[in-house]
Amino acid sequence: AQSVTQLGSHVSVSEGALVLLRCNYSSSVPPYLFWYVQYPNQGLQLLLKYTTGATLVKGINGFEAEFKKSETSFHLTKPSAHMSDAAEYFCAVMREGYQKVTFGTGTKLQVIP
């Protein structure tokens, strides 16, 4: 079984400040991990993913995430928040070879001018 926990359903940051969205996973086998973003009234867009190899993965719009096996974490960061980053972010886990994805409950990011 696999699961995802996102700490904080709402996160507020000032424009230009560091963005940190937390995600912890549970998986009995090495997981594939994803971050998706959902802008208001839109579908989900893939930000980045980790499968194997380098543990620091870079995605679109300046976001990156680091896979830490010892901490079972896959936190999403961005050095400097922009107003356009305001959206809901979903962490997700998938077992290699299986196509079902399990989503976290989501974190709404608010960026304050």
Add this chain to the structure above:
Amino acid sequence: SAVISQKPSRDICQRGTSLTIQCQVDSQVTMMFWYRQQPGQSLTLIATANQGSEATYESGFVIDKFPISRPNLTFSTLTVSNMSPEDSSIYLCSVHDRGRTDTQYFGPGTRLTVL
């Protein structure tokens, strides 16, 4: 990445009626998925649609309420039957690009409001 379109993008329906949502992909895919996102909540998988066979439903979802068709490798439909206000949600279609990126991609969603 796969390009996915959905129709309609939104609809307002009356209680007791049914709505069929279409999902079109720009490439052939083996598995397509239908998700529901209730207001303020995360995504819940409704069913997996395989071409040439019956859809596989997750716990809590039944074929009579959410019949699915998958006539070919680029198209699927989800019908929400005998709707009630509790069915008001965003319904998303997704596909898994197993060959190239091993990643799941999503359509823009259908926003359904049931009065």
